[in-house]
Amino acid sequence: MKLLILLVIILAVIAIAQLTKVYELSRSLRKNKEEEISAADNKLNANLMLVWMFLFFVGTVFLYVRYGDYLPVSASEHGADVDKLMNVNIWMVTVSFFIVNFFLFYFAWKYQFKKGRKAKFFAHDNRLEMLWTLVPGVLLAFVIVYGLITWNKITGPASADAIQIELYSRQFDWTARYPGENKTFGTASYNLISTSNPLGLVTKEGIRAKMDELDAQIENVEHQLAENKLMPLMPESYVATLEDKVSRLKRHKQRIADIDENSVNGISTWESGNDDRLVKGEMHIPVNKEIEFIFRSQDVIHSAFMPHFRSQMNSVPGVATRMKMTPTVTTAEMRKITGNDSFNYILLCNKVCGAAHFNMQMKIVVESETDYNAWVAKQKMFKAPEVKETADTTLANEPKKDTLATAMGAK
């Protein structure tokens, strides 16, 4: 391959050198002016218009034939509608493409310059102009209506018995969270994220542990500051940095204290997370069941793209986004359809998010509901880190209960 590139570069350089030589030669020989396009030049370019049109069309047809089956049949319910819509659009676009490009290049060839001929003075024609305002107008009206009908089908609210799965993104991996037996997600807060708690699920113990950790940090920094007061050795800027750090840590504490405890179906959302299943690398979903994905992001914007299901939604820090989808073809069936025994559905990140963006993926397995249930039951439950009880609780004000808000109100 390298050799090929080298060859191309060398050829290009030679071609340019030759052209420059021709240019120099022709300059000295030529008598006529640059602006007078010779009959031969006009003819050459007019013919090249036709040649190009031919190549362009043949190339297009080749690409359609060779690469037209861009993806296997849709593996989701709405995907079938989307594919239909896509096919209608592609047909329309392709036919227009051929017609318009044909007339463009054909006219350019047909009406090439002839000495002595005078062009037709044809400045406007209301009927023609009306025609090509109305025809695209009608076609577009069709496209708009058809498209919006499909769009509304895709984006309506998920049904009440849809299976909820949270997809949590961060640089550079995905975590799927299943709500567990109680069918309720535990509250999550970015303020509680740690290595043992990558999604920041809220539990009483977790809060206490984090508060202790922050208190220890505050104490440490305040101790340094107090020592410096007795014997001022630190540069002033460093003192300012430390003071800033103390107030940041205190605000962090305050944000944790502000986390609300809700209750859904009679269970506290600080406890309903205990049986949540967190899974990395591979996500299982049941076939023919509606699934509502809830997307959250830890750091920057990511986008969950599942090309085989014709689904995509951004995952935005600070906002929970949602998308529904009903898979219709299991992984095993799709392996048969594609004739590829190692075929797997895939979830990719489709919003640039950093250096490893190109490899931020997750395998998706579609299987029967029984297999799915068995698989979920096998996954490890979330467990809050164990902490020893300390006498003085740092929770100055116990969070109030709020039964109205939903469990997903992640702070």
Added chain:
Amino acid sequence: MEATENTHAQDHGHHHHKESFISKYVFSMDHKMISKQFLITAIVMGVVAVMLSIFFRLQLGWPGEKFQILNAFLGDKWAPDGILDRNAYLAMVTIHGTIMVFFVLTGGLSGTFANLLIPLQIGARDMASGFLNMLSYWFFAVSSIIMLASLFVEGGAASGGWTIYPPLSALPQAMPGSGMGMTLWLISMVLFVASSLLGGLNYVVTIINLRAKGMKMTRLPLTIWAIFVTAILGVLSFPVLVSAVVLLLMDRSMGTAFYLSDIFIQGEALDVTGGSPLLFQHLFWFLGHPEVYIVLLPALGISSEVIATNSRKPIFGYKAMIGSILAIGFLSFIVWGHHMYITGMNPFLGSVFVFTTLLIAIPSAVKAFNYITTLWQGNVRFTPAMLFSIGLVSTFVTGGLTGIILADSALDVNVHDTYFVVAHFHIVMGMSAIFGMFAGVYHWFPKMYGRMLNTKLGYAHFWLTLVCGFGVFFPMHFIGMAGAPRRYYSFSEFEFLDWVMDLNPYISIFALVGGAAQILFLVNFFHSIFYGQKASQNPWQSNTLEWTTPVQHMHGNWPGALPEVHRWAYDYSNPEHEEDFVPQVVPLKPGEHAH
């Protein structure tokens, strides 16, 4: 002190005082010189942007291959052993996009042709404010220098894509390119917008106030109409980008949280809550979409002029063309949400944007059909400018059609941020605008430099660029439909994409040849400035006013009185006249009706 002030005042009394090198070539206030300054700056920026694209095309065509040339240009840090670094790849992609969209196709295209053509085609001595015009160029120049400098800072240039979505662009912890490189990007962009606004205001004011006697708005060449609407779009939308950028700068360095909320990154829960990343996207695309037309409309204006002149026919449907430009300009402000269908924006709002976006296809279709009808029964003379204009119509149609798919929210879900989008906008916006720019350069080079470009080299340049341009971008539709996301460093991690990826080496070869073909243009351009054939006054037998000025540039453009306009710009092959062109300054014959 008083004495100097006196002489200064006297100097202003004269029209043509002697000029120093600095006032003539550097801080010039003459619109023709400023136009050339814009063009040459844009060419320099364009060369950089093309080189960046060649660098990342090498990686995409042959991922993991070692190219010593990369190492030679980028050094051990960004291309160790000749393999492009992953962060460097994103920086190249980002700066390629930024330079092409803003510096080449906005600053370069509008700056060059608005400055050159407005006074010459409306019959004015110069721009309304020569001083603002000079400032406009120098803001552009400084912002270009800062953008180039950002390639050399530690951590590399901005790397979040040319759309720089926060939080990625707001947090230096998120990626190396979000450090100093991003700060410079933002500062450069603020200066760039200042340049655009100074230029834009000047263009609007000049076109409204300084038209020659008889130059009614309905007699303006379509170039001027296109530039006029472009300038209005810029003046209305660029301030919004500035506010977006300034808020981002504040988020980055002053601890505000306009775009940030609930973020945990690099082991730290950030102290920011309440902002929204989507706010940035709304602000950005409120500029971003009109920006597409800021790039495209001047190119369409140029091609209207070139196609009419070289078909020796009036442009078909002059009034419909003006109407389309106005309609496109208006609609471009209410379609920005089509960039955000899958951001979690309310789906109903998405429906509204589907409707407004698809409406744009109607005026666009009218324009395309009018171009083709202009060719019909014409007497087509293939100058290089004409070739590029015909090419433009093809790219405009081909790329525009795929816009119908992208505008449809239900379909956008599948192809959003994939190579399909890359194919779409490179063809409809990139190729069209650059073709328009080349058409303009080939057509008005005699007016700019008083010399001719070599026609044969122009032919070679066009055909290679056309074939390679489509060769690069057309196959990308299929890669995108297969589900390949854009801005991926490599596709080796996804088995389901393997089968379309055999297109990538061919795309890269087209890119290499197409890039090399631009050397033909560079050689032709710089050689002809000094050694080109001397131009005659009206080489293309054109009707517009700029061809009534002397070949040798002078302050004030016309030696005597300003010309008086008696007819529209498109009296080509008028049956009531012997010649196949009738310049706008020719009075009506007795009994002849003004068009």
